Amino acid sequence: MAQQAQIITLYIELEDIVPPIWRRIVVDGDVTLRTLHHVIQAAFGWTDSHLHEFNVEGRIYAMLDNENVLDMIEDREIPGDDRKCKLQKLVYPGQRFDYQYDFGDNWRHNIKVEKIDLVAEKMGVAQIMDGARAAPPEDVGGTSGYEDFLIEINDPSSEQGKNYLQWVDGSYDPELFDRRAANNALLRMAWNGWGKK
Numbered sequence: 001m002a003q004q005a006q007i008i009t010l011y012i013e014l015e016d017i018v019p020p021i022w023r024r025i026v027v028d029g030d031v032t033l034r035t036l037h038h039v040i041q042a043a044f045g046w047t048d049s050h051l052h053e054f055n056v057e058g059r060i061y062a063m064l065d066n067e068n069v070l071d072m073i074e075d076r077e078i079p080g081d082d083r084k085c086k087l088q089k090l091v092y093p094g095q096r097f098d099y100q101y102d103f104g105d106n107w108r109h110n111i112k113v114e115k116i117d118l119v120a121e122k123m124g125v126a127q128i129m130d131g132a133r134a135a136p137p138e139d140v141g142g143t144s145g146y147e148d149f150l151i152e153i154n155d156p157s158s159e160q161g162k163n164y165l166q167w168v169d170g171s172y173d174p175e176l177f178d179r180r181a182a183n184n185a186l187l188r189m190a191w192n193g194w195g196k197k
Contacts, residue, residue, distance in 0.1 A: 004118040005121055006030070006118060007119050008029050008091065008116050010027065011111070012025065012111050013109065019133065021044075021134070021136075022131055022133075023040075025043055026126065027087065031086070032087070034082045035126075039126040041101075042128070043186070049102075049138055050102035057095075064079065064081040092116070094112075096112050128179055134173060
């Protein structure tokens with residue numbers, strides 16, 4: 001008898017932002033943490049322009065193929081390689097772990113494992129099921145920079161707000177989450193080999 005596949009449902013929420021910015025995704029259990037990173041990038045509309053790491057049960061998993069990560073380790077324990085760690089070997093229902101993206105802006109994503117289902121066949125990597133609100137623009141300056149950004153773009157007399165809007169290509173709706181566009185981004189990433197060169 002063939003072994004059953006695992007499908008894992010994850011709830012992911014950006015830390016320290018109210019009202020919350022969140023996504024619910026389902027992924028094949030045998031994805032690596034690196035592939036999960038790409039799924040999260042698509043789900044939130046990030047551009048994969050910065051370093052990232054996962055913290056699962058106090059163990060760090062990072063991009064060991066990136067020389068900038070190796071330079072940052074210094075006295076820290078050597079992290080696990082996120083390309084080699086399978087999600088299903090690290091998680092269980094109800095567990096919480098963290099994903100950090102962009103160590104400058106410090107976007108921390110709290111992840112909860114909502115459930116793990118056993119199924120006859122894998123689903124084909126991932127799907128974004130639901131979510132709320134747009135992720136902040138890249139390089140906006142973290143949580144406090146994002147708060148300032150929202151204040152300025154909502155003030156019609158603000159020159160800084162006009163500059164911000166020009167910087168984000170003319171418009172930004174913090175309430176917009178387009179699940180179809182996020183899933184299309186996920187499909188493009190899959191077709192492009194998940195960022196492999």
